[in-house]
Amino acid sequence: MQQTRSQVSERDGLYELDAGSDVLDSPRYNHDIAPTKVHERTWNKWHITALWVGMSICVPTYTLGGVLTAYFGLTVGEALLAILLANTVVLIPLTLNAFPGTKYGIPFPVLLRSSFGILGSNVPCLIRALVACGWFGIQTMFGGLAIHLFLGSLSADWKALGGTGEVIGFMLFWCLNLWVVLRGAESIKWLETLSAPLLVLVGAGLLVWALPNVSISELMAQPPKRPEGASVYGYFFAGLTAMVGFWATLSLNIPDFSRYAKSQKDQILGQIFGLPLTMFLFAALGVVLTAASTSLVGETVSDPVSLIGHIQSPLWVALAMALIIIATLSTNTAANIVSPTNDFQNLAPKWIGRTTAVLLTGLVGLLLMGHELLKKLGWIVSEVSLESLYSNWLLGYSSLLGPIAGIMVVDYFIIRKQTLDLAGLYRDDVYPAWNAAGFIAFGVPVVLTLLSLHSTAFSWFYDFGWFTGSALGGLIYYALGSLRAARATNLKPTV
Numbered sequence: 001m002q003q004t005r006s007q008v009s010e011r012d013g014l015y016e017l018d019a020g021s022d023v024l025d026s027p028r029y030n031h032d033i034a035p036t037k038v039h040e041r042t043w044n045k046w047h048i049t050a051l052w053v054g055m056s057i058c059v060p061t062y063t064l065g066g067v068l069t070a071y072f073g074l075t076v077g078e079a080l081l082a083i084l085l086a087n088t089v090v091l092i093p094l095t096l097n098a099f100p101g102t103k104y105g106i107p108f109p110v111l112l113r114s115s116f117g118i119l120g121s122n123v124p125c126l127i128r129a130l131v132a133c134g135w136f137g138i139q140t141m142f143g144g145l146a147i148h149l150f151l152g153s154l155s156a157d158w159k160a161l162g163g164t165g166e167v168i169g170f171m172l173f174w175c176l177n178l179w180v181v182l183r184g185a186e187s188i189k190w191l192e193t194l195s196a197p198l199l200v201l202v203g204a205g206l207l208v209w210a211l212p213n214v215s216i217s218e219l220m221a222q223p224p225k226r227p228e229g230a231s232v233y234g235y236f237f238a239g240l241t242a243m244v245g246f247w248a249t250l251s252l253n254i255p256d257f258s259r260y261a262k263s264q265k266d267q268i269l270g271q272i273f274g275l276p277l278t279m280f281l282f283a284a285l286g287v288v289l290t291a292a293s294t295s296l297v298g299e300t301v302s303d304p305v306s307l308i309g310h311i312q313s314p315l316w317v318a319l320a321m322a323l324i325i326i327a328t329l330s331t332n333t334a335a336n337i338v339s340p341t342n343d344f345q346n347l348a349p350k351w352i353g354r355t356t357a358v359l360l361t362g363l364v365g366l367l368l369m370g371h372e373l374l375k376k377l378g379w380i381v382s383e384v385s386l387e388s389l390y391s392n393w394l395l396g397y398s399s400l401l402g403p404i405a406g407i408m409v410v411d412y413f414i415i416r417k418q419t420l421d422l423a424g425l426y427r428d429d430v431y432p433a434w435n436a437a438g439f440i441a442f443g444v445p446v447v448l449t450l451l452s453l454h455s456t457a458f459s460w461f462y463d464f465g466w467f468t469g470s471a472l473g474g475l476i477y478y479a480l481g482s483l484r485a486a487r488a489t490n491l492k493p494t495v
Helices: 045-054 059-071 076-089 091-103 108-116 124-154 163-183 185-213 216-220 234-248 247-254 264-274 276-297 304-309 315-348 356-368 370-378 386-415 436-452 459-463 467-492
Strands: 007-011 014-018
Touching: 007 185, 007 370, 014 091, 045 185, 045 264, 045 276, 045 315, 059 076, 059 124, 059 234, 059 276, 059 304, 059 356, 076 091, 076 216, 076 276, 076 459, 091 108, 091 247, 091 264, 091 459, 108 124, 108 247, 108 315, 108 436, 124 163, 124 264, 124 304, 124 315, 124 356, 124 386, 163 185, 163 315, 163 370, 185 276, 185 315, 216 276, 234 247, 234 467, 247 386, 247 467, 304 315, 315 356, 356 370, 356 459, 386 436, 386 467, 436 459
Parallel strands: none
Antiparallel strands: 007 014
16 A cells, blocks of 8 residues: 655665655656665766766867867966866865755755745756757767768768768767667766776877977967956956856756765765866867867867868777767766756656656757758858857856856755755645745846846956856845744744
């Protein structure tokens, strides 16, 4: 006979839900977004390290140094320092927001029910999902190009397809990504663990290839592309904010992965080992290879897929492209499909299961890249480039996501004091449907950010969007929570 009320048990600091009919019959519950059982939390620190190595070694990381020097006016040294510092800074919200995922086994959208409300959680979820779908499309574009170059190295007829071959490659890579995620979390863990050492070897091989063709001292001495005599601080912190924005998405939905961690120690160490140094080294590799590309292939090439495509040996091109396909797949599945899959399920868990949510993620990503695909087919002509698109996104969306990160941290660690009603997160009778405090704390920084776009006096608020947004969002949420607690105390009847 099925029990009526759900029971929560604790084992070594990890909480587990034994769901009763109150949760199983709730419209807020399905199996895929349910809390993981303790025995399902099998990821140790090395699995989480491999996850971050696999996600960090990708084409966009490779181009970050170029983005900072070309669009943010930094020198090479300043750009690399900004990347290292930003990925050290982003460890703070990453590890903090991972805590409730590990403790309670819950994914990101379920955690948001505490701070934004049972129904209100869908608003920040959909903001996060849309960004992830956009990145999914961008990464799939790079993966599709790698497939096209791989097949082109084996067949002259395929190479002659040009843009049409790239579009076919896009669709093949699109299908491959969805297939991996549909197989579940263990499939992703296996992929990341397998790909991490291979990706490190690829990076080392590319560095050995490039170093004889570039002078590091000359590279570091290149003057910045900013007005002569301009202060470095404004440019540096704008670049720093953009680099924090690179993983601003994962700093929110890290519970989607930490819910599988064996312990808090494993998730903390895994992220420290896997993120900052990998991002720094692969971005530095991108700077070196871009600088060496003129000597290597006769022109400046800013992405590794195109650069390797210039190699004359079909065998080496095929091998390198196969490894880049693995690299892009490991990044895309973990960073850009898992979160929107959970986010879309949160809309209507009884109606949208994992398969439907994965297909919905793929469809949105495909639509967002429709413009670029039509360009490759030669059906439209446009000057908009992928590089300018995601360099603008980095700064823009970090301003939107910063307040959510601050609100989540304050809610869990200060307002809730690391205690959640696990069963209540899946019902309608514990947490409010809409938490006004969460939306006020989110809305104020977003409005100020939009206003700052039209005011030179407050442009700094946008330039430092993630920092200003997360700090202000957290402070407002704390103030509203303290006010509510004080009001509740004053309303208590005296005896």
